[in-house]
Amino acid sequence: MTNTKKETRTVNIDIRKDLFGANENAAALNAETFKKHGIVAIDIMGSVGTGKTQLIETLCDHLRDKYRILMLAGDLATTIDADRVASHGVDTVQINTGTACHLDARMVRVALQNVNLADYQVIFIENVGNLICPAGYSLGVDRKLVVVSITEGPYMIRKHPLTIKHADMVIINKIDLVEALEFDIDALEADIREVDAAIPVLRVSSKTGEGIDQLIKVLNL
Ligand code: MG
Ligand code: ZN
8 A cells, every 4th residue: 555645735825914804894884884874983003001082082072062972991891982983972882892902893883783873973082092003903084193191201293103193183182291291292293293194293282272173274163
């Protein structure tokens, strides 16, 4: 009996590609849904503690008489951020991701199935606090904002250039603290310009409201 040596076959599965492919499909469906209902959807990304929630609270205070607003909050656990925004008279849905460190398009899709979309004109989506992977997952939104703040130290941009590349706009938040922290805000903006020379960069304080009117203008709201 001959003993023919056999070759092992290898199937390479690109999990990253498959995962991202499925996400892109769901993002396209979300985009279609937003368009159908005439909704402007905005994804707000940024690390923990950059003031994403406070920025949304301030935007809601400025815009809630003009638009019917929904806020989706992404967090591993708790409803803290959604509750804060809800206290401003805005409808909210909390998405608890469990172990996931970012929102993906399917999570947003499930959240959207729990509301009557005809009721809303603007949706703010606060992504999970993390400057790394949220940028890689499209949600199907019209605009992606990155919030950085001067309390994170001077190297946030240099360490996370990819997030800036995926964003449409960068918000430098907490400018009310510039003097107290002796922070070189021009150097931070130069780091952003290094990654993307054309991206709009706005300096705001969601606490004092400085720069919010300009942000609303740039957002076309
Ligand atoms: Mg928050
Ligand atoms: Zn993640």
